[in-house]
Each structure stands twice: as C-alpha cells, then as structure tokens.
Amino acid sequence: MKQVLKLRNLKVIFPTNYGIIRAVESVDLDIHERECVALVGESGCGKSVTSQSVMRLIDSPPAITRVDTLEFDGRDIKDYTPKQMQEIRGKEMGMIFQDALTSLNPVMTCGKQIDEMYIRHQGLSKEEAREHTVKALELVGLPEPRKRANSFPHELSGGMRQRVLLAMAFACLPKLLIADEPTTALDVTIQAQVLSMLRNMQRGCGTALLLVTHDLSVVSAIADTVYVMYAGKIVEKAPVRELFATPHHPYTVGLMSAVPRLSDTERVFTQIPGTVPHPTQKPSGCYFHPRCQYATAECKKEMPPLKTIDSNREVRCHHPLSIRGVSHA
Numbered sequence: 176m177k178q179v180l181k182l183r184n185l186k187v188i189f190p191t192n193y194g195i196i197r198a199v200e201s202v203d204l205d206i207h208e209r210e211c212v213a214l215v216g217e218s219g220c221g222k223s224v225t226s227q228s229v230m231r232l233i234d235s236p237p238a239i240t241r242v243d244t245l246e247f248d249g250r251d252i253k254d255y256t257p258k259q260m261q262e263i264r265g266k267e268m269g270m271i272f273q274d275a276l277t278s279l280n281p282v283m284t285c286g287k288q289i290d291e292m293y294i295r296h297q298g299l300s301k302e303e304a305r306e307h308t309v310k311a312l313e314l315v316g317l318p319e320p321r322k323r324a325n326s327f328p329h330e331l332s333g334g335m336r337q338r339v340l341l342a343m344a345f346a347c348l349p350k351l352l353i354a355d356e357p358t359t360a361l362d363v364t365i366q367a368q369v370l371s372m373l374r375n376m377q378r379g380c381g382t383a384l385l386l387v388t389h390d391l392s393v394v395s396a397i398a399d400t401v402y403v404m405y406a407g408k409i410v411e412k413a414p415v416r417e418l419f420a421t422p423h424h425p426y427t428v429g430l431m432s433a434v435p436r437l438s439d440t441e442r443v444f445t446q447i448p449g450t451v452p453h454p455t456q457k458p459s460g461c462y463f464h465p466r467c468q469y470a471t472a473e474c475k476k477e478m479p480p481l482k483t484i485d486s487n488r489e490v491r492c493h494h495p496l497s498i499r500g501v502s503h504a
C-alpha cells in the first residue's frame with residue numbers, strides 16, 4: 176500500500192531556563208493509505224510535539240527540530256516554505272484538536288466555516304458550498320444539518336462541535352488527518368460516537384489517520400497500528416490486535432492494566448507505579464526502568480535499541496515480555 180507519511184529520526188528539543196527538554200528523541204513513523212495509526216502514551220511524552228512536527232507547526236525558536244526524512248505523499252516536505260506548508264495544511268493534511276471550541280471561530284456560524292473550506296480548496300460557489308456543507312453535516316450525524324449550519328459554535332454541545340470539526344476536516348478529502356486527543360474533552364458515551372464517526376469517515380473518504388491519545392482503550396476499536404511512546408521515545412510498535420494479545424513492553428502492559436474493561440469485572444484497576452520522569456531529568460539507561468518491575472542492572476545502564484520482532488513488531492526493551500524463550504514468571 177502507498178505510503179502517505181514517512182518520518183525518520185525526528186528530534187525536538189526545547190532549551191529552557193530549567194534545562195534542556197528532549198521532547199522527541201529519534202522518532203520514526205510510517206503511515207500508509209487508509210491506515211489508522213495511533214500514537215499512545217502518558218501526558219507529556221511528546222505525542223503532540225511529534226504530530227505537530229509532521230505538520231511543521233512547531234515554532235523554532237523556542238524549539239530546535241532535526242529530522243532526517245519527512246516525506247508526505249511521496250514529496251520531501253522537510254524544507255518546504257511556510258507558504259508551501261500552508262497550501263498542504265487544511266487541504267491535503269487535515270487536523271482536529273481536543274478542544275473544538277477554541278478550534279472554531281466563535282463569531283462565524285459553523286456552516287460558514289465549513290463552506291469556506293469548499294470555497295477555498297475546491298473553488299465552489301457559496302450556494303454549492305452550502306449544499307456540500309449540509310451533506311457533510313448529515314454524514315457526521317448532526318441532527319437537522321441545514322438548520323444547525325446557521326448555529327454559532329457556542330450554541331452547540333461539545334459532541335456536536337466535534338462533529339462540525341470532523342465535517343470540516345474531511346471537507347477537502349485530506350490524504351492524512353491528524354487527530355490530537357479528539358475525544359478527550361467529551362463524555363464517555365459521546366466519545367464512542369465521535370470515534371466511530373471518525374472511523375467511518377476515515378474509511379469512507381480513504382483518508383489515512385494519525386490518532387494521538389493518552390487513552391489506550393480508545394485505540395483498540397479504531398487503530399490498525401499502534402506506536403507506544405514513553406518520555407520522548409517509541410518503546411513499542413505493533414498491529415493493534417497483536418499489541419493487545421501479546422504486549423512486549425512492560426510499559427504497554429502498564430497502560431493496559433490502567434484500562435478498566437467492561438467484560439472483566441474481576442480485574443483490579445492498577446496503575447503504573449511511580450511517575451513519568453521530569454522532562455529535563457530523564458534517568459540513565461532505559462527511561463522506564465525506575466517504574467519497571469523487571470528492571471535489571473543492564474536496564475539501569477543502557478538504553479535498549481528498538482528491536483524488530485516477527486517482522487512487523489518493534490520493541491525497545493532488554494527483556495521483552497511474551498516472547499518465546501523469555502519468561503518473567
């Protein structure tokens with residue numbers, strides 16, 4: 176399948192008064208046509224900085240960014256000018272953020288904001304654009320779309336606003352949509368609706384999706400491939416089913432135990448012990464070792480490389496779990 180995004184060796188640092196924050200350390204990311212890739216990890220691990228770097232939205236200063244390869248749809252966009260990037264953003268690369276209220280213009284009706292996408296990117300007339308907007312709003316399940324198109328953002332609920340953003344993001348059929356915590360601010364039931372809507376729209380439009388979330392439970396229903404990130408580094412990458420069936424990194428297991436499951440009433444809700452390291456003071460060796468029950472002297476000393484396992488999985492661990500011949504019983 177055609178590759179939509181190829182990112183190699185992304186490094187982003189923020190020099191601050193308290194020390195240097197290595198927000199992203201040598202991250203590689205591959206996204207193919209129609210694929211949903213999830214980037215998962217606790218708050219502060221570098222997910223947003225990674226996804227915004229893909230869109231070249233990280234300002235420097237304050238950030239210092241280095242990347243070996245940034246290819247979008249076969250084009251090297253690493254050195255594109257701000258004007259060239261503007262052409263791509265919103266048209267070929269869409270984005271949705273956590274907070275729909277701040278993403279929408281408060282003094283313009285929702286419909287008008289979507290109309291603009293069609294007018295600007297597809298050259299439609301005002302009237303044609305409105306017909307498309309109403310259809311798009313219908314598609315994302317907004318009740319009474321023609322009437323709602325005339326509502327201002329504050330007149331809609333959070334879930335409805337997120338639907339408006341979805342309609343807007345898909346309006347120009349982007350090749351890649353980046354959704355950063357798109358459901359985090361919503362109630363659980365609305366979350367599920369918006370997620371399935373996102374998945375349907377993504378499939379229907381043939382868009383590739385980069386879903387950024389701290390919540391592993393969100394991922395199982397929608398992602399094809401999952402990247403788990405910890406303290407600026409990718410620690411595990413796997414197809415979603417395999418990740419859930421046999422997580423290899425102890426951190427992934429920790430994230431899973433933190434997900435309460437409905438089917439699993441006996442399960443105790445456990446938390447990963449300890450806390451995420453301060454971004455200016457990451458530990459020696461494997462960054463996860465102070466919180467890892469399997470840590471050995473080697474883990475304290477040496478950062479494990481990202482190793483390929485079974486051709487389609489990767490794990491950054493000296494003693495990965497659930498791999499034949501390795502037992503932690």
Ligand SMILES: Nc1ncnc2c1ncn2[C@@H]1O[C@H](COP(=O)(O)OP(=O)(O)O)[C@@H](O)[C@H]1O
Pocket residue numbers: 189191196198216217218219220221222223224225237454
């Ligand atoms: N503008 C900035 N200045 C300084 N540090 C920043 C800035 N933006 C992000 N960071 C730091 O980069 C790290 C990664 O942040 P972020 O990507 O937002 O995390 P996530 O999205 O995973 O919660 C954090 O330690 C954060 O404090």
Ligand SMILES: [Mg+2]
Pocket residue numbers: 222223224355
């Ligand atoms: Mg974030």
